[in-house]
Amino acid sequence: MDRDQVLPRSPELMGPHDTALLVIDVQQRLLPAIPNRETLVWNIRRLIDAAKILNVAVAATEQYPKGLGATAAPLAERLGPRLEKLMFSCRECSALLDDWRRAGIHRILLCGIETHVCVQQTALDLLGLGFRVYVAADAVGSRYEADYRTALRRMELCGAVLTTAESAMFEWCVRAGTPEFREISRLAKESPPSEIA
Template sequence: MNNPLLMTPLNTALLVIDMQEKLLPSIDTCGPVLWNTRRLLDGAAILKVPVLGTEQYPKGLGSTVPELAERMGTLPEKLEFSSCACLSDQLAKLQRPKILIAGIEAHVCVQQTALDLVALGYDVLLVVDAIGSRFRQDKRIALRRMESSGVTLTTTEAVLFEWCRVAGTPEFKQISQLVRENPPT
């Protein structure tokens, strides 16, 4: 049975927003945010989930951190906080109804992108342990606002197992290794 509420590698795209060198160190819990985003990218590669990403004003905020950039390819630059305008062609080509978001900052670029995607008719999911803001309250309020606007909250581990769906496959063994990794200290 195909439950339409569940993500699969065929109905989902992963969007990583603005995980950049000069911004990331100021993010509350940046270590876990970076670690979880990297695990999502590795899981997406294993299960062939398409990945999109953006960089906010890289002249000022630097490039995407190398650990993630090497897994993502070329990323469009943007000045608008929402990523939708610079990704509209890519999103249309993918034809994926579910967009899973990781990135920073929760209350600015992530929130504006998520709300725009909801308005465009996408089923938007937010990986709460792979997003961040400089201040906890900004993230907390952004999560509440997005959830009340129709965005579904989830976690990295839930995503990895949901994409996988079954145990016993070679992909599941690789996903299990990602799940068993020790978090950063």
């Protein structure tokens, strides 16, 4: 197909330059209570790796790290300094949000824990601030299934877009046939960890 004839991309799709990844409170003392935590961390790690490959902005928060500990090691080693907060919502990190807005970022993909507390409150506040919000449903978690499911439903009803880690990676990538695509494909072909009950 002639590239001059390619139709414009849907405004519903995330792009690598207009989107940021926000990793919310994936902390050592919170994780043990989260079902499927190994898969959750694996999906978040793949999102972080994909974001770095495709130059997508990434930031992470920690809720009261003095009490809840630092970010889980497999993620912390890939992230820069994490923003500390006491509010459940990441709207407390206003300097980061202002920086992203100035950089032309108007879409934010959320991942982390817990779905019904910090992730949900952040999503609703970001929507109120005019951001387009996406939630990687396989990269967020809660202690209880009812809280997880209800939070996803509420966020979606309020305007957040539900997606998955793999879908987001390929959405950021846009096209095949590039070195970046090969790296994203490698991430997509990884096998998920085996969960031990």
